[in-house]
Amino acid sequence: MKSHNARKWRNRIASLLALGCVLVALVPLVSILIEVVSRGAPAIDWAFLTERTKSAGTPDSGIGNAILGSILLVGWGSLIGLPLGILTGVYVSEYGDNSFGRTARFFNDVLANFPSIVIGLFAYSLIVTVVGFSLISGAFALGIIMIPIVANTTEEALRMVPNSLREASLALGVPRWKTVLKVIISNGRSGLVTGALLAIARVAGETAPLILTSFGNSFWETGLTEPVAALPLVIFRNAMSPYADLQEQAWGAALILITMVLSLNVIVRLITRKRFKVAKAVKKTWKERLSLSG
Amino acid sequence: MNEVEKDTSQEGKRSIVMPHKGGNRMMYVVVAIAVVAIIIVAAFATGILSTGSKESVTLTGAGATFPMPLILKWADEYYNTTDGGVKVNYGGGGSGAGITQIEEMQVDFAGTDAPLSAADSSTYGLVHIPETLGAVVVAFNLPDVSGLKLDGDTTAKIFMKNITTWNDPAIAELNPGVSLPDESIATVVRSDSSGTTFVFTGYLAIVSSEFDELYGQGKTVAWPDGTLAQSGNSGVAQAVQGTSYSVGYIELAYALENDISFAQMENHDGEFVTASLETTAAAAAAAVPILPAGDGDWSGVHVLDAPGVDSYPIVTFTYILIYKELYNEDTKMNKTAAEALLDFLWWAVHDDGQAFASPLQYAPLPDAVVELNEETLRSITYEGEPLID
């Protein structure tokens, strides 16, 4: 009786501890949001969102060109990083059971942990020295940073799919490539979306490689071969500046950046929620079958 | 996209058997995307897609972050003055980066706080154009003390950790009547390599031979153990403000804009001088006689411990570097851009541009330096032809 009680209490305490962990992790998130909103909100008005960045003490300074620049950088970067990353992940997971596949996976892991400033230097020596400081060199650096993140999460997502599912699919006469795509699109999708989001969220806030590549610009610029502005650069440069108006703009830009990144997450989550449920249902039926057969 | 959704919803019921039609197209899309992505990356990597057309003239500069607010201000005003005809884009990044990038001809001009070595300026044919002045102050945080006086030797000893408490006789002697606490001094320095450190350590090396021997002048130096290092002026200022009984060095502009208290420094003539735009300009005026021509050797130039009763002792020029001959087979600069660059610099170093210095806490250039810059700009050529009469 006593031991039963003790076990019950232990169970309860462990549950509370686990819940406590969740709450502890949420404290920084909430605190960051409060800090950024309370410092950044006063800076934000219509002009701030639509005007270009101007120098200290100039009225009507904004971050419109930086918002546009960030969108272009991340967009072009995704065009490079997502397909290369996803296909690398597919290869490593589905065909990578050989020395080349293991090498590819291995160096992807290494690249994922690499300081982005060095990748910025790589993009500098490869592209900037030819094209000059430009949108495309920044996008190239961001794309490279995305590749291993996307590849690893793709691989992880495919790894979560039980082998029996693949075998069953092949047994039913579905070609392997179609099985793979099918599996990615249904069962592995939540993992893929997570990977793409993680990658986009990560590069949207990258500062160091952009200093060496996209360079920043106070003017409106969208050309692929021209230097462009970016939100993290505005935050970084203005936060370090002596002038109160620029510092306020840094917090305003931080609020915009974090809002963009977070709302992107929310939107994608809302769009994919229905599919998540379907995917989970599929997974569950397979789990049931597995446990029946096993 | 619809097809994908349909497939998925069907899968719930029909498990793994799926319609084959949509699948083939999907495959070719995948292959096409892969090929296109590789081609894009390869094309940019090899520089094939490197054509760009420019309607207005864009001048790109990089380098020192210290003059960046002023250069950006000039960029704004010059853009308005030329009705949008000339865009000056200055990206900061640090003096070292700026020098590397102008030597690699990635930028049209570079900003630097420390002059080039004689070898570098002659090898690359770069000229120095001092465009504004800055000063470095010793910020302090003493809860019950409002004013503090320091001399060079004492300051050096504090940062070398030879003087470790506030009530040390050396400090007390300089501050009669001030009750200094019996607390240890926390010293805060810049962690990132910076022109500010270069100027400050240059001053300490001039006034203290011991500092010169042990640490020397540098953009970063090996400070003694126990020194707190922070990135940027803002980092040092915050650390000083957040730590009682601390001292640190920051730019004058930063201290003035953020109401940070800083020490009066004893100058070369033995006067205690408060750093301000006036005392900064006074120091620069005193340094004018030693300045070389724009294309000469600037490596020894400094405005530290300058003579004159009103001269603040920790002052520096900050320079713009451009090529003496703007035409080069490797640069993409055409004659229009070269003319625009010179016009912009001419405008910036004269009253038109210098008028914007004071509101941003930069000291305007003394007249003699403006005249020197005029000569330098007149000597700049494009394919051998001077561009300014």
Next chain:
Amino acid sequence: MRLTGKLGSGRKSRASFEDKLFKYTTMGVAAFVLALLWGLVVKLLFDAQMSIETFGFEFLTSDIWNPNKDLYTALPFIFGTLMTAAVGIGIGVPISIGIAIYLSELAPAWIREPLSFLIELLAAVPSVIYGLWAIYTLRPILTGTVEPALMDVLGWTPLFEGASFGIDKLAAGIILAVMIIPTVASVSKESMMAVPDSQREAALSLGATKYESTRMAVLSYARSGIFGAAILGLGRAVGETMAVTMTIGNANLISWSLLDPGQTMASVIANNWGEADGLMLSALVEIGVVLFIVALVINVFARLMLGRLMKAVPMTGGGL
């Protein structure tokens, strides 16, 4: 594995052509990415050559960083990197496991998705913003409460000697812990959720409490996944640049005290990049190479451990 060949002879040749096309497309992409990486490595080694030739092996074993005398070594930064990553892992991984257990085993169904979404949002916060937050919000808490308390209780250990500044290895470690939580927690959660329900049910039907079934059935099944998650977190912690640079205090010294400032390999590069040239630039690149190698070692270690654990835990199988 070779089931395709036995099936529907009419579709066979086309299917195998498409299979090959698909396989070689993905392989081509993987090869291309690998080539990019090799380009990066070659470029790094080329740039580091001057430093490697000047300092040789001493680069890794001596503790000198003196730009004025043009002497550079990597040891203080290797030390700082390992120390802060250890703090980050030590704080972050247990919390992440707790989160994963709550989300996969305990939470009511309706709250699971919103909660795990919120946790994942931590990964979306840009590094620069973590740095700003650490300076403005975390630092006063550390100097006001946490560090004095640690000094009172644990001041006798070498780990908590010295004065409290709030800009030190502890602050950097805490920021790293926060930054790795979303990665470690969601990968751990995924691997726990992949444990078949039959395992849990078996334990519960034997009269185990939820705590016991989680510990015995779920954790033992998912431990390779959890370990992999922790390694992923370690990798993230080692390479993190911006937030660490803003919190660690950036002193080039080796000190065991978490309350002393330090410097990581990534932060020394970021701090000195803009102004470095010549030998110093080359030394910074060599530190980049060392960082590359540390990342390699972490991954080799992870692969070895996971390989062994994978055999013990057959559930997380490989590809086709």
